[in-house]
Amino acid sequence: MNKSLYQLILINFRVFFREPAIIFWAVLFPIIMAWVLGIAFSNKGESVRTVYVTGAQKIPDKISGEKVFANETGNPSRIKFQKTSEVEAIKAIKQGVIVIYLEMSGDSLIYHFDPVNSDAQLTHLILERELNGKLNGENKTSVQGLQTKVTRYIEFLIPGLIALGIMNSCIWGIGWTLIETRMKKLLRRMVATPMKKSIFLSSHILTRIILGGFETLLLLIFTHFYFGTEISGNILAFIGVFLAGIFAFSGIAILIASRTSKTEVANGLVNLVTLPMMILSGIFFNYHNFPDWAIPVIQVLPLTVLADSIRAVSIEAAGFTEILKPVAILSITGVVTFIGGLKVFKWY
Amino acid sequence: MNKTPVIEIKDVSKSFKEIKAVNNLSLTIYEGEYVALLGPNGAGKTTLIEMIEGIQKPDAGTIRISGMNWKDHEQKLHHKIGLSLQETKFIDKITTKETLDLFGSFYGLNPGRTDEILELVNLTEKRKAYTNQLSGGQRQRLAIGIALLNNPKVLLLDEPTTGLDPGARREIWKILGRLRQDFNTTMILTTHYMEEAEVLCERILIMDKGQFIAAGTLQELNARHGEGDLIEITFGSNFDIGASNLSGVKRLNWIDPQTKAQIFVDNISEVLPSIIESTRSGNVRITALTSRKMTLDDLFISMTGRHLTDS
Numbered sequence: 001m002n003k004s005l006y007q008l009i010l011i012n013f014r015v016f017f018r019e020p021a022i023i024f025w026a027v028l029f030p031i032i033m034a035w036v037l038g039i040a041f042s043n044k045g046e047s048v049r050t051v052y053v054t055g056a057q058k059i060p061d062k063i064s065g066e067k068v069f070a071n072e073t074g075n076p077s078r079i080k081f082q083k084t085s086e087v088e089a090i091k092a093i094k095q096g097v098i099v100i101y102l103e104m105s106g107d108s109l110i111y112h113f114d115p116v117n118s119d120a121q122l123t124h125l126i127l128e129r130e131l132n133g134k135l136n137g138e139n140k141t142s143v144q145g146l147q148t149k150v151t152r153y154i155e156f157l158i159p160g161l162i163a164l165g166i167m168n169s170c171i172w173g174i175g176w177t178l179i180e181t182r183m184k185k186l187l188r189r190m191v192a193t194p195m196k197k198s199i200f201l202s203s204h205i206l207t208r209i210i211l212g213g214f215e216t217l218l219l220l221i222f223t224h225f226y227f228g229t230e231i232s233g234n235i236l237a238f239i240g241v242f243l244a245g246i247f248a249f250s251g252i253a254i255l256i257a258s259r260t261s262k263t264e265v266a267n268g269l270v271n272l273v274t275l276p277m278m279i280l281s282g283i284f285f286n287y288h289n290f291p292d293w294a295i296p297v298i299q300v301l302p303l304t305v306l307a308d309s310i311r312a313v314s315i316e317a318a319g320f321t322e323i324l325k326p327v328a329i330l331s332i333t334g335v336v337t338f339i340g341g342l343k344v345f346k347w348y
Numbered sequence: 349m350n351k352t353p354v355i356e357i358k359d360v361s362k363s364f365k366e367i368k369a370v371n372n373l374s375l376t377i378y379e380g381e382y383v384a385l386l387g388p389n390g391a392g393k394t395t396l397i398e399m400i401e402g403i404q405k406p407d408a409g410t411i412r413i414s415g416m417n418w419k420d421h422e423q424k425l426h427h428k429i430g431l432s433l434q435e436t437k438f439i440d441k442i443t444t445k446e447t448l449d450l451f452g453s454f455y456g457l458n459p460g461r462t463d464e465i466l467e468l469v470n471l472t473e474k475r476k477a478y479t480n481q482l483s484g485g486q487r488q489r490l491a492i493g494i495a496l497l498n499n500p501k502v503l504l505l506d507e508p509t510t511g512l513d514p515g516a517r518r519e520i521w522k523i524l525g526r527l528r529q530d531f532n533t534t535m536i537l538t539t540h541y542m543e544e545a546e547v548l549c550e551r552i553l554i555m556d557k558g559q560f561i562a563a564g565t566l567q568e569l570n571a572r573h574g575e576g577d578l579i580e581i582t583f584g585s586n587f588d589i590g591a592s593n594l595s596g597v598k599r600l601n602w603i604d605p606q607t608k609a610q611i612f613v614d615n616i617s618e619v620l621p622s623i624i625e626s627t628r629s630g631n632v633r634i635t636a637l638t639s640r641k642m643t644l645d646d647l648f649i650s651m652t653g654r655h656l657t658d659s
Binding site: 003004006007008010011014015018019181184185186188189190192193194195348 | 423429433439
């Protein structure tokens with residue numbers, strides 16, 4: 001291995017491990033966040049369940065609007081029915097918005113849900129108890145099992161946290177370090193040696209791949225043992241998405257850090273880039289709650305692309321073909337911002 | 349004596365916006381020479397040295413180092429030159445040794461070189477200290493250590509002792525003095541301490557407003573511009589001593605108009621009696637009077653009316 005590349009990575013590692021604050025924010029903070037949010041949202045009183053209804057022009061009164069079922073059990077369940085298309089219903093199940101949907105097919109009522117999902121099963125039982133034979137007179141009910149094993153909040157959250165971790169690791173780890181190195185005139189001192197600029201920048205990207213991988217792994221191990229989460233898709237596809245994410249945000253970090261040597265400006269720039277994405281990109285909550293006109297914009301933000309594709313691999317069992325497009329988008333983002341950043345980069 | 353030119357600067361100019369930082373300078377520095385660029389802040393010293401370092405590009409003119417220019421021989425020149433910038437800071441939680449190892453790796457050097465350098469700049473005891481625990485003098489010695497890693501033919505030091513206490517400054521002088529003896533290094537250093545220029549360098553270039561206003565050895569400078577003495581005098585009331593037409597005065601410089609003056613003379617004993625005589629006849633009291641041999645700072649004042657340490 002190239003001697004200066006090795007030394008540069010070594011230095012980056014030392015800076016990381018010798019600064020307790022960095023370890024806290026990079027490693028422990030995401031785990032704590034996963035823990036707190038995971039607990040908070042799994043224990044929520046599920047007093048209102050949303051159930052989608054598809055396939056009918058006219059929905060019987062019994063399954064429209066908001067109803068209270070199982071009143072006599074002492075633990076009434078509030079159910080909100082909503083009419084949509086089947087496509088929407090399947091998407092909502094995948095996104096964890098609902099756990100079950102009803103399909104009206106002539107006289108019969110079909111329940112669509114994942115039989116492994118206990119929450120869905122419970123909802124099914126509550127509905128079945130109320131609706132069996134009581135809808136349009138003598139209707140038949142049946143159950144249609146879905147393959148989408150999803151949608152505990154923690155399973156929605158973890159891919160988001162991983163994506164957020166990659167973004168923060170790159171933007172702060174690379175962007176901030178570059179600006180600080182420039183501020184200290186160390187960058188100027190380094191390029192006055194035979195050090196190759198490409199080696200210098202590569203060392204930062206490689207450091208992020210290793211440290212980001214380590215952070216992601218810790219988070220996955222924690223949530224696997226604590227919450228029982230799993231990556232349902234191809235693990236190589238997962239690594240592919242991870243690397244593309246690192247490239248994208250490394251490029252963005254280099255572009256952010258290309259000119260400034262003032263902390264105030266740097267702080268502003270970093271926040272300008274990261275904050276909107278943190279809020280919009282559906283890290284903690286589904287971005288489909290934003291107005292419709294905003295969705296297409298949100299969907300092309302790098303953090304959204306990254307979070308969505310990690311979710312696709314983790315939850316929807318996506319393989320290589322499904323992630324090809326997001327990986328390409330992220331890689332192109334990385335290359336374009338990297339080259340752009342390098343063009344205007346102020347070494348002294 | 350057959351001298352090999354190492355640094356050849358020809359008609360070099362550099363402007364920043366409206367300000368001409370370096371104005372049409374030419375200079376040749378020979379192998380083994382220690383040259384001081386002396387001047388106040390903003391004189392253009394750093395701009396000139398950064399153009400030699402290849403960090404700044406001249407607007408006009410050429411710079412050649414050992415016959416090579418930056419445009420065509422960047423990599424080779426990086427190997428030939430060692431430099432320290434004005435107040436470099438290092439990565440906080442990285443040790444002295446690790447910092448040297450890092451920079452050594454850029455030159456393809458082995459960690460063994462780090463130990464030699466630590467010895468050379470007297471930091472062996474601080475090898476395991478984080479750079480943010482070093483004192484100003486130690487940090488500056490580390491910067492010089494980095495500059496020496498590659499055994500440079502040419503050493504460019506930008507204000508290596510600014511802000512250091514006299515003890516720390518002397519320690520750096522000792523290191524640089526040894527270097528000249530042992531390695532025949534060529535060095536340019538910028539400073540606004542005349543003592544530093546006097547102690548370290550055989551050739552002194554005094555810079556002001558982007559130009560050399562005087563150049564030579566200390567003896568030459570004194571002979572040409574400053575041989576002689578200096579009387580500093582303060583009057584109790586306004587008195588235009590210039591109107592007295594004293595003989596033997598080379599130059600008069602008012603520090604405070606009409607009350608405090610520096611009088612540059614060939615010989616104190618010749619001029620002093622007539623100064624005292626003229627104040628007596630003008631009925632003016634002398635509140636303070638000192639006289640001494642001229643220093644480089646005095647020389648600078650006599651040429652520009654300002655102190656070297658003025659900003």
